[in-house]
Amino acid sequence: MTEQLFHIAAVPFEAALRVPVLPAGHRAARLHGHSYRARVRAALPVGWSPGPDGFAGGETDALVAALAEVVAPLDYADLNARLPVPTDENLARFVHAGLRDAGVPGVATVGLRSTEDTGADLAPDGHAHLWHRFRFEAAHQLPQVPAGHPCGRMHGHGFEVILHLDQDLAGGGTGPADMGVDFDAIAALWAPLHAELDHACLNDIPGLENPTSELLCRWLWARLKPAVPALSWVTVYETATAGCHFDGAHYRIWKELRFESALRLEQAPDGDRRRRLHGHSYLLRLHLSAPLDEVLGWTLDYGDVKALFKPVYERLDHHRLDTLTGPVGADPAGLARWIREQAAADLPWLERIDLQQTPGCGAVLCWGELGPALPA
Numbered sequence: 001m002t003e004q005l006f007h008i009a010a011v012p013f014e015a016a017l018r019v020p021v022l023p024a025g026h027r028a029a030r031l032h033g034h035s036y037r038a039r040v041r042a043a044l045p046v047g048w049s050p051g052p053d054g055f056a057g058g059e060t061d062a063l064v065a066a067l068a069e070v071v072a073p074l075d076y077a078d079l080n081a082r083l084p085v086p087t088d089e090n091l092a093r094f095v096h097a098g099l100r101d102a103g104v105p106g107v108a109t110v111g112l113r114s115t116e117d118t119g120a121d122l123a124p125d126g127h128a129h130l131w132h133r134f135r136f137e138a139a140h141q142l143p144q145v146p147a148g149h150p151c152g153r154m155h156g157h158g159f160e161v162i163l164h165l166d167q168d169l170a171g172g173g174t175g176p177a178d179m180g181v182d183f184d185a186i187a188a189l190w191a192p193l194h195a196e197l198d199h200a201c202l203n204d205i206p207g208l209e210n211p212t213s214e215l216l217c218r219w220l221w222a223r224l225k226p227a228v229p230a231l232s233w234v235t236v237y238e239t240a241t242a243g244c245h246f247d248g249a250h251y252r253i254w255k256e257l258r259f260e261s262a263l264r265l266e267q268a269p270d271g272d273r274r275r276r277l278h279g280h281s282y283l284l285r286l287h288l289s290a291p292l293d294e295v296l297g298w299t300l301d302y303g304d305v306k307a308l309f310k311p312v313y314e315r316l317d318h319h320r321l322d323t324l325t326g327p328v329g330a331d332p333a334g335l336a337r338w339i340r341e342q343a344a345a346d347l348p349w350l351e352r353i354d355l356q357q358t359p360g361c362g363a364v365l366c367w368g369e370l371g372p373a374l375p376a
């Protein structure tokens with residue numbers, strides 16, 4: 001598959017609202033507030049900027065600036081004064097229209113997150129990806145791992161699950177729908193599963209005798225999909241840094257790593273702070289796709305992914321990135337390409353790299369299926 005590069009940006013805002021289309025008595029019909037986060041994923045031409053100061057490598061910051069400008073009128077505002085029905089879906093449309101008016105090219109999705117655990121991402125064709133995150137605390141042990149593997153011992157996790165729903169909200173001539181499935185309806189679907197999984201030992205649950213992330217995703221999919229045709233992915237975070245997505249056919253896992261590094265962007269215009277030596281706390285998410293090993297119950301061991309990536313990681317962490325990649329490659333897109341090249345031989349299952357230089361802002365390099373976005 002051909003390589004796709006997206007720049008990503010995320011900007012927070014605080015706002016008050018009422019959602020008048022909800023049934024009488026619904027708590028969100030009352031005046032309330034959220035700490036929102038808007039995000040955008042865009043395939044930008046090299047050097048794109050909303051102003052005259054664009055340069056190769058400055059695209060992520062340019063996208064952040066454009067998004068911040070669009071979102072500014074929503075910050076500390078009464079959203080109903082701007083939008084009669086300020087659902088996440090309509091706010092995402094508002095941001096989408098603002099980015100279009102600002103001339104941001106290549107916008108692929110615009111996302112709006114009203115809480116830590118709920119949000120909507122919209123594609124330009126009106127397709128909505130709604131997501132809701134849940135948590136449960138459980139014990140497990142992986143009975144098939146090789147002797148001595150730590151996951152063979154009884155241990156536990158604060159698991160997180162994201163249910164993703166894909167809905168066509170374009171309206172087919174009747175005008176776009178204000179909202180997709182109510183997040184409360186998704187929570188109601190989750191409630192019986194939570195009762196079964198929370199404070200349990202997963203190995204004792206029929207069907208979860210080998211409770212890897214992959215098999216837990218598959219188990220959840222089988223339980224939910226018949227009742228929820230719009231379900232598009234189930235995501236399980238086994239730890240804060242690793243997890244799996246399943247769409248009924250394909251398993252995709254990811255492993256996150258953080259590194260602390262310095263850089264200088266020499267190609268930035270005179271006087272630009274990015275010409276100075278500076279640094280970031282990076283978040284790197286490696287996405288891999290491989291068939292399920294039916295005996296082990298996983299695709300690839302998260303621990304193996306980390307170990308195989310270690311030689312590349314050691315060249316990134318606590319180093320100066322522009323001396324590693326060359327000055328033009330030290331921006332998020334250049335770094336993601338460098339990482340792809342360096343990791344290809346040892347991690348042939350790698351198919352997407354997310355690299356964030358600040359929370360939610362950076363680049364996504366993808367040469368397989370894009371898969372669902374994780375909360376920014």
Ligand SMILES: Nc1nc2c(c(=O)[nH]1)N=C([C@H](O)[C@H](O)COP(=O)(O)OP(=O)(O)OP(=O)(O)O)CN2
Pocket residue numbers: 142151211212213214238239241242253298299300301302303306
């Ligand atoms: N593909 C899978 N790999 C692994 C699974 C799994 O379900 N699917 N499970 C485990 C273990 O249960 C383990 O607890 C979690 O793995 P890992 O990310 O290696 O754990 P750490 O948090 O200790 O990782 P660090 O990044 O080193 O802190 C193993 N693999």
